[in-house]
Amino acid sequence: MKELGEWTDRDYWLWLCSVPGLYRAQICALMHYFKGPRELFEAPERELDGFERPGQRWVRRLRPCRSPEWAREARRRMEKHQVRFVARGESGYPENLAQIADPPYGLFFRGCLPRDGVYSAAVVGARACTLYGKDMARRLGWQLGRAGIQVISGLALGIDGAAQAAAVDSGGKSYAILGCGADICYPREHIGLFTGLVKEGGVLSEFPCGTPPLPGHFPIRNRLISALADAVIVVEAREKSGSLITAALALDQGKEVYAVPGRSGDVLSGGCNSLIAGSGAALVLSPEKLTEELREHAERIGKSLTDPGERRASSGKEHRKGREDLAVLSPDEELVYGCLDLSPVGIDRLSERTRIGVGRVSAALTGLQLKDRAVQIGKNQYVRQ
Amino acid sequence: MYSRVICGAIYGVEARRVSVEADVSEGMPLFAMVGYLSSEVREAQDRVRTAIKSIGENLPVKRITVNLSPADLRKEGSGFDLPIAVAVLMSAGALPAGCAEGILMVGELGLNGQLRPVRGVLQIAAAALSFGCQACIVPEENLAEGSAISGVKVLGAGSLKEVTDYLQGKGELKRRETDIEKIRQKQRAQRQPDFADIRGQSALRRAAEIAVAGFHNLLIIGPPGAGKSMTAKRIPSILPEPTREEILEITRIHSVAGMLPPEGIWTRRPFRSPHHSISASAMAGGGKVPKPGEISLAHRGVLFLDELPEFAQSTLELLRQPMEDGQITICRVSGTSCYPARFILVGACNPCKCGYWPDRDRCRCSPGEVRRYLEHISQPLLDRMDLCVEAREPVFADLMGEGGESSADIRSRVEKAAALQAERYRGIGCQFNGELPLKAAERFCRLGREEKEIMGQIYRKLSLTGRSYLKILRVARTLADLEGAERVAAAHLLEAASYRTPDRSYWGGDGG
Numbered sequence: 001m002k003e004l005g006e007w008t009d010r011d012y013w014l015w016l017c018s019v020p021g022l023y024r025a026q027i028c029a030l031m032h033y034f035k036g037p038r039e040l041f042e043a044p045e046r047e048l049d050g051f052e053r054p055g056q057r058w059v060r061r062l063r064p065c066r067s068p069e070w071a072r073e074a075r076r077r078m079e080k081h082q083v084r085f086v087a088r089g090e091s092g093y094p095e096n097l098a099q100i101a102d103p104p105y106g107l108f109f110r111g112c113l114p115r116d117g118v119y120s121a122a123v124v125g126a127r128a129c130t131l132y133g134k135d136m137a138r139r140l141g142w143q144l145g146r147a148g149i150q151v152i153s154g155l156a157l158g159i160d161g162a163a164q165a166a167a168v169d170s171g172g173k174s175y176a177i178l179g180c181g182a183d184i185c186y187p188r189e190h191i192g193l194f195t196g197l198v199k200e201g202g203v204l205s206e207f208p209c210g211t212p213p214l215p216g217h218f219p220i221r222n223r224l225i226s227a228l229a230d231a232v233i234v235v236e237a238r239e240k241s242g243s244l245i246t247a248a249l250a251l252d253q254g255k256e257v258y259a260v261p262g263r264s265g266d267v268l269s270g271g272c273n274s275l276i277a278g279s280g281a282a283l284v285l286s287p288e289k290l291t292e293e294l295r296e297h298a299e300r301i302g303k304s305l306t307d308p309g310e311r312r313a314s315s316g317k318e319h320r321k322g323r324e325d326l327a328v329l330s331p332d333e334e335l336v337y338g339c340l341d342l343s344p345v346g347i348d349r350l351s352e353r354t355r356i357g358v359g360r361v362s363a364a365l366t367g368l369q370l371k372d373r374a375v376q377i378g379k380n381q382y383v384r385q
Numbered sequence: 386m387y388s389r390v391i392c393g394a395i396y397g398v399e400a401r402r403v404s405v406e407a408d409v410s411e412g413m414p415l416f417a418m419v420g421y422l423s424s425e426v427r428e429a430q431d432r433v434r435t436a437i438k439s440i441g442e443n444l445p446v447k448r449i450t451v452n453l454s455p456a457d458l459r460k461e462g463s464g465f466d467l468p469i470a471v472a473v474l475m476s477a478g479a480l481p482a483g484c485a486e487g488i489l490m491v492g493e494l495g496l497n498g499q500l501r502p503v504r505g506v507l508q509i510a511a512a513a514l515s516f517g518c519q520a521c522i523v524p525e526e527n528l529a530e531g532s533a534i535s536g537v538k539v540l541g542a543g544s545l546k547e548v549t550d551y552l553q554g555k556g557e558l559k560r561r562e563t564d565i566e567k568i569r570q571k572q573r574a575q576r577q578p579d580f581a582d583i584r585g586q587s588a589l590r591r592a593a594e595i596a597v598a599g600f601h602n603l604l605i606i607g608p609p610g611a612g613k614s615m616t617a618k619r620i621p622s623i624l625p626e627p628t629r630e631e632i633l634e635i636t637r638i639h640s641v642a643g644m645l646p647p648e649g650i651w652t653r654r655p656f657r658s659p660h661h662s663i664s665a666s667a668m669a670g671g672g673k674v675p676k677p678g679e680i681s682l683a684h685r686g687v688l689f690l691d692e693l694p695e696f697a698q699s700t701l702e703l704l705r706q707p708m709e710d711g712q713i714t715i716c717r718v719s720g721t722s723c724y725p726a727r728f729i730l731v732g733a734c735n736p737c738k739c740g741y742w743p744d745r746d747r748c749r750c751s752p753g754e755v756r757r758y759l760e761h762i763s764q765p766l767l768d769r770m771d772l773c774v775e776a777r778e779p780v781f782a783d784l785m786g787e788g789g790e791s792s793a794d795i796r797s798r799v800e801k802a803a804a805l806q807a808e809r810y811r812g813i814g815c816q817f818n819g820e821l822p823l824k825a826a827e828r829f830c831r832l833g834r835e836e837k838e839i840m841g842q843i844y845r846k847l848s849l850t851g852r853s854y855l856k857i858l859r860v861a862r863t864l865a866d867l868e869g870a871e872r873v874a875a876a877h878l879l880e881a882a883s884y885r886t887p888d889r890s891y892w893g894g895d896g897g
Contacts, residue, residue, distance in 0.1 A: 128752055130745050157752050187753075267746045344743055346777045347588040347883075358591040359864070363879035370842045370879075381743055381775065 004068045011071075012037035013087040017106035018074040018208040019065045021058050023220070027105055041066055077209045081183035083108050096120070100227045100253055104206040108182045111202035114175050114228055118306055119298035120150040122225050122250075124243045125159025125235035130268055131375070131383050132342045133236035136260050136287075137162040140233060143287040145172020148306035149294060150201070152177065152229045154221065155194065157187050159235045159243075165193050167201075173306060174201040177224045179217035181205055186213040204228075218242060226250035230303065231294055233258040233284060237271030244271045247281065256297055257281040258290060327371040332356065332364040337373055340384035344377055388475035390485045391518055392453075392468040393509035394460060397675065397715075397722025398641050400505065400512035404454050405465060407472035412448035418469075420453030423461045432494045433470045439498040440546045442479045449473060459719050461674050464503040467492035467522070470545055471552070484552040489518040492527075498545040502526035504643040507636055510534045522548055525559065529649020530640055532563035533633065565632060569652040578619045581791040585783030589616050592774035592884060594795050597623050598802040599863030600817035602708070602730040602769055604693070604886060607776030608740045613733035616776070617689045620731060621656040622792035624686065625803035631685045634725060638684055642677050655686035657728075661695040669703050670724050675715040680707050681724035693732040694761035701766055704730065708769050711820070727820070732770065734762065771819060771856045773886040802866040818862045823855050830862045830873045839875045843882045857881045 002011065016027060016037040029051070034040040051059045064070065078085065086092050087106045095116045097103045107113070114120050123140055125133055137159040144151050145167035153160040155176035167174040176197050180186050182205040185194040197203050206224060207217060225246055226232050232250040234257070237243035250257050259281040262269020275281035284290050298305060329337060339345070339353040351361045365382055368374035374382050387408045393400040416430045430451070437444060451469055453460050468490040474480045491509055493501040506527035511534045513521050520538040523531045528541030540558035542548045550556035580590065589605065593616055596603035605613045627635060636651045645651060659668065659679045670678030680688060690696060707713040711727035737755040741748035750758070806817055809829060815821060821829065832840060844854060860881035861873045870877075 128745065128748075128750070130743075265746075346775055348585060348777055351587050358587045359880050360876070362588075362591075362883035363876045366843065366879040366882045370839075370846050377743060 007038075009036070009038065010087050010090060012041055013106050014085045015041065015065075015071045015074070017085070017087070017104075017108070018071070018078075019062055020208055020211060021061050024102060024104060024206075026058055074208070077183070078108070081110070081209060083110055083182045083209055085109075086113065094228060096228050096230070097224065100223070102223070103227075104224065107204055107206060108208060109202050109204045110182050111175075111198040111200075113202055113204065114150050114152065114173075115306075117304055118148070118150055118173075119294065119301075119303040120152050120175075120229045121231045121233060121294055122152040122229035122246070123159065123163035123233045123235060124153060124222075124225060124237075124246050125163075126237055126241060126243065126268055127156050127158040127160075128268075129158040129162075129236045130266075130343070131377055132262070133159055133260075133268065134162045135342070136284075137235045138166040139287040140235065140260075140284075140290070141166030141174070142170045143291045144294070145170035145174065147291045147295065148172065149291070149298075150175060150306070152225055154178070154218075154225055155186070155190055155197070155203070157189065161190050161193055163235070164197065168193070168196045172200075175228070176201075176203050177221045177228065178203060178205040178207070178213070179221045180213035181207050181209040181211040183209045184211070184213065219245060222246040223249050226253055226255060229255060230301065231256035231258060231297060233260070233290070234272050234275060234281065235260045236262065236268045237275075238267055239270045239274060241271055244275070247271075247275055248279070251280060256294075258284050260284045329371065329373070330364070330367060332360050333367045333371070333373075336361055336364040337368055337384065340368075340374055340382060342383055344381035344383055346381055350382070386476050386478065386482070388472050388482060388485075390468040390472045390475075391489045391516055392465055392491055393489060393505075393512060393516065394458070394462065394464065395505035395508060395641055396458075396720060398508065398637055398677070398681075398724055400508040401458065402512070402516040403458070403460065403465070405468040405472045406452045406454060407469070407476040408450045408452075409445055409473070409476040410448050410450070414446045414448065416444075416449045416451075418451045418453075420451075420456050421459050422453065423459065425463055426453070426460045426465055429463070429466045429469055429494075432466050432496065433473060435496040436466070436470055436494040436498040436545050437474065439496065440544075440549060442474060442477075442549075444473070445477050449476070459674075461719075462503065462505075463493035463501075464491040464505075464509075466494035467500065467545070467548065470494060471548065474549065480549060480552055487517065487519050488552075489513045489516060489521045490523075490548070492522070492524040492542070494545060500524040500542050500544055500548070505641045506531045507533065507633070507640040510537055510539050511633075511637075513537045522551070522558065527649070528559060528561050529563055529647075530636060530645055531649075532561045533565065533636065533650055563650060565629060565650060565652060568648045568650050569626070569632075571648065572646070572652050577622050577792075578615075579622055579792045580616075580619050580795055581788040583612060583616060583619065583789055584786050585779045585789075586612055586616065586776060587789070588774055589613075589776045590789060590795075592772050593620055594623065594799060595860065595863050595867065595884070596620075596729060596731070596772050597625070598799045598867055599771075599806070599859065600729055600819035601771035601860060601863065602819070603732070604767070604770040604773040605731070605733045605776050606736050606773065607733075608744075608778050609735060611776040611778045613776045614691050617658070617687075617691070617731050617733060618656075619792065620687050620689070620729075621654065623795045623799055624654040625796070625799050627652070627654055627685055628807075635685050638677050638681050638724065642682060644682070653686075655683050656689065657683040657686070658689040658691060661690070661692050663696070663700060665697065665700045665703055668700050669707070669713055670715050670722075671717065673717065674719050675717050675722040675724075677724045678713075680704065680713060680726040680728060683728040684725045686728060687731055688728045689731045689733075691733050693734040694758060696761075698761060698763070701761075702763060705765055705769065729819070730770070732762075734759075767886045768850075768852050770886050771860055772884040774884060798867060801869065802863065805866045805869070818859045818866065821859050821862070826855055826858045826862070830858045832873060832878075836873060836875050836878060839878055843878065847882060847885070849885070853885055857885060860884060 141163035151167035151174040164174045185191045226249040259272040259275040335354045351358045390405045392403045394403045502524045507530045510521050510531040522540050525541040525543045531539040551558045639651050657679050707726040713726045714723045736742040737750040738758050861877040864877040865873045
């Protein structure tokens with residue numbers, strides 16, 4: 001740990017970005033007055049008085065943080081969680097971020113940062129997604145990862161997580177931007193993916209260690225997702241959803257925006273469909289076609305894809321599409337399988353469609369599950385696989 | 386002069402012998418009662434005094450002492466009035482000494498000497514022989530239940546006068562033959578909701594039939610208005626007929642709870658559906674003097690819990706142990722009672738707070754919200770549900786369509802399956818597939834090579850636990866019994882596996 005006298009500009013930035021509850025707008029206001037973090041650190045107490053506003057507590061919380069002991073404590077916490085820091089203007093700070101209107105002053109991260117010369121694509125979508133959305137996200141993540149495109153997303157449940165997990169499984173790189181400190185895995189369910197990303201990509205956050213995932217943080221991080229990516233792909237989004245905000249930001253930042261279409265009338269795909277209809281998003285025909293288009297886009301903007309030689313061999317989890325070794329189905333199973341589709345169907349409905357008894361349908365469904373041809377997604381709600 | 390009358394008192398669901406002793410001796414006029422009495426027993430002296438006067442006898446102006454023994458047993462209830470009156474009359478010389486020998490008496494007295502009904506007569510009458518009594522005198526209203534006991538002469542009296550006349554050999558008391566079959570037919574004729582009213586819902590019907598045929602616990606999940614409660618209310622109409630022993634067990638509990646129908650015998654399997662605001666002690670049984678709770682009242686029948694997640698967590702958790710043991714032991718200051726509680730638990734719940742999950746067009750619950758909603762039902766309780774089925778909302782075509790099979794048709798199949806099970810499990814202490822312990826389940830659901838292979842696949846693929854393996858075996862056995870099949874076949878196992886309870890990973894989890 002460096003003594004105060006040896007602190008460089010970067011150390012002062014690290015200190016400022018570590019102060020909890022201090023958002024970009026506030027740092028911006030402070031920097032306007034103090035010129036730099038060092039001046040703020042060394043300023044006499046009364047100079048801060050001018051920033052006190054009734055109802056705002058951030059100045060009061062900033063005051064005790066202006067001590068070398070506090071800074072040392074913050075660093076210790078980062079070291080404990082292996083969180084690293086990069087300040088704006090420092091080498092390694094992502095170029096894509098530097099180009100937006102409101103870049104963060106610093107980034108905390110675990111693992112690595114996205115590589116500047118390599119093409120990145122964000123896959124975003126609803127947390128509460130349908131199986132169709134999840135399947136698309138998986139296929140997209142898989143294809144992008146295989147093609148050597150860095151997959152950026154938010155580690156959320158549903159689309160985000162599915163795409164990132166598939167990208168990691170395919171042997172590609174993936175980066176998550178969090179709405180909490182980089183030492184916190186939110187949502188908890190994704191702890192496995194979180195550790196996978198630390199190894200095969202990175203987990204990034206604008207917020208210092210220990211910041212809880214407050215609702216207000218997610219719109220802030222959404223701008224980073226669109227900023228880091230060269231293209232944004234929306235998989236399933238309702239009208240008025242966080243994913244649409246990300247897409248709108250991406251359009252503002254001049255990124256390519258793609259949307260996976262849904263059936264008209266599906267509430268969950270409403271946002272995607274209206275993006276395609278009116279807001280300049282391109283339609284995703286298939287993950288393979290999309291990868292081709294992105295490849296061309298990468299060439300146009302002069303970015304490379306990760307070299308296949310550099311890539312890990314994909315992990316054992318083979319993507320299930322295109323697998324040939326399917327077991328033979330019994331006549332009942334054949335009949336029931338024919339009546340399954342990608343939206344959940346109940347046993348009653350299947351029994352009506354196939355005109356065989358409920359008991360036989362139930363047995364056939366279990367058989368199909370054993371043969372990996374159907375999934376039960378809710379109680380007695382099945383989809384084909 | 387000393388005299389004694391035998392009486393019975395209810396502790397839990399058992400009758401205990403209480404002897405009422407009376408003595409009239411010289412001394413200050415006094416009516417003293419001893420023997421660890423509760424206040425309603427203590428009050429008996431005023432009822433007894435007035436009732437004795439009403440039949441034209443006068444109590445001697447002497448010291449009257451009444452003792453209820455054993456003295457360390459707390460005496461509760463109003464059934465001691467009649468034996469106290471008779472004992473006092475004998476001591477006073479108004480009745481010949483020894484006239485009540487071998488006769489057990491129970492009943493509450495009115496001021497006019499009228500005999501009023503009491504709770505638990507069935508048990509008391511059943512225990513009379515072991516108390517050394519060949520005859521019982523019970524209130525008229527309780528005669529029907531008392532007469533269900535064979536081997537004991539059960540007599541019904543309407544008033545204290547009738548009893549004294551009988552004891553003096555001046556009159557006869559009423560007797561009655563309780564014909565369980567007749568009462569059964571009469572009660573069966575009462576109209577109840579029928580399965581024919583339900584349109585569509587074939588999966589739910591099937592699950593209800595299996596649950597009833599093998600006494601399996603059933604969980605119904607579905608959106609509001611899908612017909613979960615409607616189906617559950619029709620389950621009593623397809624329950625197999627209780628055997629004679631079961632009828633007595635059911636009647637005994639209802640007799641203790643004072644809930645018998647006018648015929649005196651409960652020949653139908655009970656169906657209890659407590660509201661979700663029920664307290665833990667009302668569910669399990671309890672009170673200062675323990676009384677049977679809903680789970681015991683549902684013994685040999687159905688306990689239906691609508692809106693399962695709305696029940697207090699503690700109330701649901703206490704179901705676990707009785708579901709395993711088939712009985713519940715309640716300890717209170719006044720003593721420990723053990724009540725039987727072997728029931729089919731039928732639970733109904735919505736899949737999430739709004740009720741429409743996984744219909745993403747209507748449900749906006751986040752996965753976390755769905756999970757939190759369902760966390761009200763703990764995993765151990767879910768583990769005890771043998772069957773889980775989804776009720777879906779009826780579509781218009783269902784509503785316009787024909788009603789389904791009638792309850793009578795379904796019941797005939799259920800009866801056949803129940804008969805097969807009764808035959809198979811004779812002498813091993815259980816009656817239905819749903820009650821089979823693991824050892825017995827493996828013995829009676831022997832799997833062939835092909836079936837074993839399928840079971841292995843199911844076990845690995847669906848990541849079962851030991852408990853769910855047992856559940857699938859039991860349910861498969863019931864499916865085979867419904868078909869009249871000797872052996873459990875692969876198709877039965879596959880179907881049984883489809884009814885297993887969902888685990889957290891995809892139910893409210895991240896959705897696979």
